[in-house]
Amino acid sequence: MKNPTLRRVLVVTTVVGATLGGGIAVAAWTSSGSGAANAKAGTASAPTTGTVAASAFTSGLLYPGGPAGDAKILVNNPNPYPVRVSGVAANGTPTGSAGTGTCTTTGVSLTAQSPNTTVPAGGSATLTLAGAVSMSTASDDGCQGALFTIPVTVTVVSG
Template sequence: MKILQRFTVLRGGRRAVATLAAVVLLLAVGAAASAYWLMGGIGSGNAAAGQLQALTGKALVQLAPGQAPLYPGGTADAAVSITNPNPYDVQLYSVAAAGPAAPDAGHPQCVTTGVAFQSPAAPLTPTVTIPANATLTVSLPRTVTMDLTSDSGCQGAMFDLPLILEVRK
């Protein structure tokens, strides 16, 4: 009988130890969770936003393969060479006219150019990404027009097309 009693005491003791360990473990987990959720603090931090550097661009009238030069009543593609001086890529979102087209200095009789830039829909499709610290030439199909009011002195002229480029990071 002594042996049986001893076995029962040990068995009960193991159960008590296991129960006690489980309770201690639950209390520890509960305390840690409570501390995590109720924890507060004071601190300071700072950050600086970078400034987007201005992109530069130059628009040229680009003839598509088999296309005749720009003429009164005609259209042509614009090739826009864009330089991105930023240390990150930017997406060209839109291109819009920023003023009237001006003929080159060799064509002083070209007073009425009749040349206009037709802005493509924004956002540009397909998406155009200009790599960091790089120059990319983007072709904008059928965006340059010459109407019938153009002076005959505009024949053979090169035109400066001032544009506004909208980019997004």
């Protein structure tokens, strides 16, 4: 470019254009507002329990006046999230079946437990509650070899 006037016009135009473009960016407005977002919680379903086959009991067996034995419980979690079994407590009178005779007085009792075992979402877990049950000397002779059903309340927490 040999024309100095044209060169000055182009330089001035470029500088003015850059300044105006920068001014537009600086002059942009911002705004914000407030409101509320909504979410809804699901409802927890109660766990269920199931029986464990007698063949699963190979240790921790009960004897009248003997040491505490083991209890097994199957805990089912119907929830879409994992739960932790925070407590198992007796909730009724134990009954005995398949013994050598009549087992009306079982003498069986369960001590409350806090197993803290996780049960997966929609899954189940068999818990062994070691040393949780005992049999008093009041147990009927017909309770020998019996499988005891002990009504329990199972408490779970999400987690």
